[in-house]
Amino acid sequence: MAGGEGIPGAPGNGETLAHLLARRILLDGPLSVGAFMAEALGHPRLGYYMRQDPFGVGGDFTTAPEISQMFGELVGLWCAESWARLGGPGPFHLVEVGPGRGTLMADLLRAAAVLPLFRDNATVHLVETSPVLRERQRQTLQPLLGDALRWHDRLEEVPDGPTILVANEFFDALPIRQVQKTAHGWFERLVDIDPAGSAEEPRFRFVLEAFGSSGSRLVPDALRDQPDGSVVEVSPASQAVARAIGARLAAAPGAALLIDYGYAYGPVAGDTLQAVRRHAFAPVLDAPGEADLTAHVDFAAIAAAAREGGAESFGPVEQGEWLCRLGIRERAAALSAKATPAQARDIRAALDRLIDPAQMGRLFKLIALASPGAFARETPPAGFETP
């Protein structure tokens, strides 16, 4: 098999991402889980997000903004209020990281129109790597924003200055690395070729690194004494983005709202890597590029990285609690009052889905980040009050 002989793969001949990854493993050795995830989601030609719009009933999964306009509206009110409390610092960057179809930004802007100066002073920046979703965002947002709309591959490309930033279900899509405890210490989990597959239909399996050098470096001190067999996840990529957000907020006035699913108080041991396809779980290593891959977000690690960057952090608060504090029940009642009975039933179902602890209400959480001193601890950003 030297030089990839026997492995199909000249670009354009029906090569899948699985073929490409198998060839890379043959050349370079097993991949970290993070490298596998990064390629599966973000390979420039064959990555999951690069090829398709995965949202909605006909896609693979549905996110909160796609469930109901109420979600984006309340995020919009939070943004406008935070901006006003920062002193309404004139022109500012309204940044969304991982904006999907642009639905959250559209609902946010409509609700934030209660404060016309917010909208007038905002230049909208979308940090998005997928060309397919960029086009979808353009269709949604250009009629509202015209030229006040910019795209970037990375947060670092957004110009310096006052910032209001939102991210919903972005961090769960960033690569994680996994380490596993054995009788001989901590070893990084890697993805290797599974001999049960073939050159035509490559398959993958988890293996452990040979010497345990990265494994023991990655595991957080608090989890070192876990029992044998334990798996621990860390996301250096998420921490790097959080640190960059923290540094932005330290350099100029601003606030950020990060919404995702995961652990409030990590680090926590456990293998949370999951693949979702057509609204159902799928095996994580099968068909890379064809399924969404995500992992629980460690909010404590994100908040700590943002504080290292120089910001202050608030929360986490559970999504159901936060939405109720911001008035989602009242908003649902107002929408229902003008709705047909069938629409009112849909509004009720969406409300339940977003706030019910057994659905998204507890698993999803929010943290807020802000410039140092921008919000006193007694008067934190909206929804982050301690009861």
Ligand SMILES: C[S@@+](CC[C@H](N)C(=O)[O-])C[C@H]1O[C@@H](n2cnc3c(N)ncnc32)[C@H](O)[C@@H]1O
């Ligand atoms: C799960 S979707 C969430 C979309 C949207 N926020 C929502 O709630 O509907 C993740 C989004 O992040 C984008 N994305 C994933 N990895 C990215 C990266 N490394 N840099 C920028 N965007 C990324 C995807 O293309 C997609 O827009």
